[in-house]
Amino acid sequence: MSEKIYGLLLRLYPARFRQAHGEEALQLYRDRSRDERGLVPRLRLWLDLVADLAVSLPREYRRTGPTLVSASAQPGLNGLPGFRLLEEQPPRTGALLSAVFLALAGLAAASVLINYGGSHPNSHLWQAKPRAQQPDRSAATGSPSSSPAERSSVSAQTASAPPANSMSGLDSQDGVSASVPPSQSKATGQQRAQTPAAKAAQANPQAATVAVEGTPMDAAQRHKVINGAVANLRQYYDYPEIGQRVANALLAYEGRGDDNDATDADTFAVLLNQQMLDVSHDGQLRIRYHVGGIPSPPAGPSIEELARYRAELEENNCFFSKVQMLPHNIGYLKLDSFADPAICGATAAKAMASLNHADAIIFDLRDNTGGYPKMVALMAGYLFEKPTHLNDMYDRNDNSTTESWTPAPVKGNRLADKPAYVLTSSTTFSGAEEFSYDLKMLKRATIVGEPTSGRGHIPIGRRIDDHFEILVPDRRPVNPISKTNWDGPGVQPDVRVKAAEALETALKLARAKSPQH
């Protein structure tokens, strides 16, 4: 349980930090709580963590500046399925401070109560299994005295976690970092990784059982959820064969009795996610349990949210963070998101016009968090002399395919025959991956850097019952040349170097080709 609390506290850190080190931080917590047992060491551990949080959290935000929060582009906003849009926006200071304060208050109370409850002889009466069976997880055993306090810290956390309230209107189904439970955030950050909770559940199913936390689940209730998941998988998953395999696996696990130890809803959800991941290897496919019921889907962005989005775009120059001519007449464009062309078309045109006389052009997408397919097509259009078929989007719902083409070339554009380079990193995401993949398949650009994050298809939340929801990707890009996409391993660079060295490498390549060379 206390690992869960720490997992929640970790969500206070900027997304960049969590992606890079969230799992390691949790691992470190587990190591320490395994090695430092007993009341005093455990209290000291939590004091250390609280002090660490107070010191490192503000520094991490100062250091990384804006954090990544996420929202999906509203599908159907422009008639096309939207890519997930991750946006740079720091949490408000007030929200951050109140989150820290509430979390610390809850945490202090919880840690004392956990330790007291865990070592109090009477607490044994309340535990589902005797403590002696899991000596390693004294902090994980819940007791009635600790539960309310833990809950309060959890709900305080959720209520005030800074990213949760941003761009919720544009978040049609799925927030990556904002609304994924901590046990799953790793699966989002790195698809193939096992979730820590799932590992714990596998390694020690009894301990998971004893974590008396969520709503109890009996076999009949589990069966209903499994049936709901199976039906959705069969009907909607955008790789029908895999959907079928995952569905069969869930039923087989249930039939074998593998689910019998998952007697509370949270544990059950974690277990199902692990079972699905084992078969699908798709971190986007998952089940969520909402204690307070599935929130009703947002009606779409409100006018205020759209206004704020627009203001932010203007403030950020539509995420064209660097547009410059480098020595040897090489054009360099650092684009951190593919924003709505309806708002940012003019900014894009201006940026590209300023690079029009370059002998080579570098698109730096290392920090690009995705965005609108139409902007992807608009930007790619500068590299072609005629409208070019970039990508198709297959939608299993109506078995339809939407084609994406570059627009008619801009008058006076001189970049169509110039060498192009795309810089990628392991965090290059979604729409930015499409841009890289499309150009790679068309052999129109050299991809330099690291394999991208590997997010091709787009999950949508579907209701199983009032509390269980399954996120099933039902749309996926299909490249007209490769007939597949970059899901999973990501877009593979043509020239593989560390992201930090990508620009230098691309400049070398561009200079080697330069007419002035």
Add this chain to the structure above:
Amino acid sequence: MPKRKLDPLPIAAFHILLSLADEDRHGYGIMRQVADQTGGAMRLGPGTLYSSIQSLVEEKLIEEVGSREDAKLGEERRRYYRLTGAGRKLAGSEADRLAGLLRLARAKNILRGDYV
């Protein structure tokens, strides 16, 4: 160019560099080594530790050397870190700087004894 984040070198970062001087370690190994070499005075929390590691990696003072299991700590894979040449050099010059300070303190009769 972004300004260097580790100038001056924070004490936590210096300790991390020192902890990696003799062998590659994972995060928890670094934390324990730092605790050891400071007589338990400095227990790096996860936030401080990984924030410092991140800065050090960015400045190429340490580097990741892949993930593997630590037999002593179970089957989980852990990311290991290694001191780079630049990191060793920086730790050395930081040590020189501190030694200079100590000599000065001793010359001013603030610090007594024969160390350094």
